[in-house]
Amino acid sequence: MKAYVVENGLYTWKEMEEPSVHPNEVKVKLITAGMNHRDLMIKERVQSQEAFILGSDGAGIVEAIGENVTKFHVGDEVIINPGLNWYNKNEAPPEEFEIVGVPYNGTFAEKIVIHEDFVAEKPSHLSWEEAGVFSLAALTGYRALCTQGQAKKGETLFIPGVSGGVNTFIIQFAKAIGLRVITTSRTQAKLDMAIDLKYDRGLETEDDWVRELHDETVDLVIESIGGKTFNRSLEVLKKGGRIVTYGSSTDDIFSFNLRQFFYGQYHMIGSTMGSREEFIELLAFVKQHNIKPFIDTSFSFDELDRAFTYLEKQNQVGKIVVRFND
Incomplete structure (x- = not known):
């Protein structure tokens, strides 16, 4: 079985043994997979001589089921x-929480075996490309906005970084709930490219956010950029407001004014991924509101080297699809 792996700190192609199905597991023949920023970082964390298959998102057809499987049948269309x-x-x-794609073998392979509890019926309103890039980003965004952020109709959300896969979901979710959404990007061109997300107001990264938003009352900030924008985001948040952070694409370690923070009575909440319970809620939510991933481009499975180069440049708006049936 052809797979794209991390081995000895390097990304490479490798012929892997096709996985066996054990009790309560299903084998899925993948049709599409999705790339995430996490995929870029794995080689910094894993220096093992053992090869691990990369990739966290995927969608395909159940090819085999193990003993005791009750939720799925051969031929079912599913997402991971x-x-x-x-x-x-x-x-x-x-403590036992893990993410598909190191240390558990991931979706950048022709097939994957996974416990039936962590497979779901493919939403009928999603194409194969949309389903393949859906889960990780959508679940991360849903928990950050709805569970941790407690977003409510009529509030204003400020979310730096319009083009990230998670943020493109958060913006759509927020608009479906009834929030006013203000976002940012390094260029006006990216803001224009993301106009279909229907955000209410867009700023460029180098704008003076405090000055530009003097007429806004920001109830909730969702941050994923980290040290380069965290303090600037906090400055536009109303006193007593909520700031949720689910990632850090720049500096993990930075300083902020603690006295200003407690005088402002701010609430800071961490968030990451989400539970199976939230995944079930998420699927019902996107079906109700007909929400789909915002897709930038796609590559064939054989073009994964090129896809990683494209992802590293961070010029995309939305998700990157990997196709297996070319």
């Missing part, structure tokens, strides 16, 4: 829920 071993919507993931 990459948040393993996290069942209930609680304050933080359990």
Whole structure:
């Protein structure tokens, strides 16, 4: 079985043994997969001589089922829920929580075997390309906005970075709930490219956000950029407002004014991925509101080297699809 792996700190192609199906597991022949920023970072974290298959998102057709499987049958069209071993919507993931794609073999291969609890029926309103890039980003965005952010109709959300896969979901979710959405990008061109997300107001990264938003009352900020924008985002948040952080694409470690923070009575909340319970809620939500991933481009499975180069440049707006049936 052809796969794209991390081995000895390097990304490479490798012929892997096709996985066997054990009790309560299903084997899925993948039709599409999705790329995430996480895929770029794995080689910094894994220096093992053992080869691990990369990739967290995917969609395909059930090819075989193990003993005791009750939820699926051969031929079912499914998507992968990459948040393993996290069942209930609680304050933080359990210690056994893992993500598909290192240390569990991922979706950048022709087939994947996974426990039936972390597979779901492919939403009928999503194409194969849309289903393949859906789960990780959508689940991360849903928990950040709805569970941790407690977003409410009529509030104003400020979310730096219009083009990230998670943020393109958050903006759509927020508009479906009834929030006013203000977002940013490094260029006006990217803001224009994302206009179909129907955000209410767009700023460029280098704008003076405080001056530009003096007439706005920002109830909620969702941050994923980290050190380069965190303090600037906090400056536009109303006193007593909520700031949720689910990632850090720039500096993980930086300083902020603690006295200003507690005088402002701000609420800071961390978030990551989401539980199986939230995944089920998410699927119902996107079906109700006909929400789909915002797709930038696609590559064939054989073009994964090129796809990684494209992802590293961070010029995309939305998700990058990997196709297996070319």
